[in-house]
Amino acid sequence: MANDFIAPDGYPRCQWCGGAPEFLPYHDNEWGFPVADDQRLFEKLCLESFQSGLSWRTILNKREHFRAAFHHFDFHQIAHFGAGDVQRLLQDAGIIRHRGKIEATINNARRAQEMVELEGSLAAFFWRFEPDASSLPPLQTQA
Numbered sequence: 771m772a773n774d775f776i777a778p779d780g781y782p783r784c785q786w787c788g789g790a791p792e793f794l795p796y797h798d799n800e801w802g803f804p805v806a807d808d809q810r811l812f813e814k815l816c817l818e819s820f821q822s823g824l825s826w827r828t829i830l831n832k833r834e835h836f837r838a839a840f841h842h843f844d845f846h847q848i849a850h851f852g853a854g855d856v857q858r859l860l861q862d863a864g865i866i867r868h869r870g871k872i873e874a875t876i877n878n879a880r881r882a883q884e885m886v887e888l889e890g891s892l893a894a895f896f897w898r899f900e901p902d903a904s905s906l907p908p909l910q911t912q913a
Contacts, residue, residue: 792830808892812882813843816875820866828866835864840875848879 774782777794787797805811817836821829829836839862841847859865859872882892889895 790827790830792827796830804897806893806897808882808886809843809845811892811896812845812879813837815878816840816843819874819878820868820871822871824866832865835862839865845879845882848876849883851876851879 773785775785775788777783777787783794783797787793805814813836817829817833820836837843839859856869856872856876860867860869885892885895
């Protein structure tokens with residue numbers, strides 16, 4: 771297609787993949803792939819929250835720091851974070867140091883635990899909202 775980005779391997783990708791070097795592996799290995807693992811789903815939820823008002827490139831560049839700071843997004847551990855952890859995270863230059871987003875992540879971890887109690891898993895909760903494949907519109911691109 772005319773708007774495709776041709777990657778170094780010669781294959782077309784979505785145009786946005788050409789915007790930064792870290793976008794191509796994200797596109798090829800993560801973007802649009804279904805996730806059923808609760809911890810990975812929680813990571814995606816948290817990173818999307820931290821991205822608000824910022825570029826996705828910023829988040830991708832800081833992702834390993836986020837993983838270290840938030841115990842690889844183990845929401846059972848994060849749910850026990852307290853004021854000292856908030857202060858520690860506010861001092862961590864490797865992540866987005868926004869008090870509201872940090873506190874929301876801790877609150878979301880507690881809510882995630884509740885969802886697991888109610889639904890069996892986060893994945894069970896989120897994926898129940900997936901529309902039936904027969905009701906989806908046709909693909910707009912093959913890139």
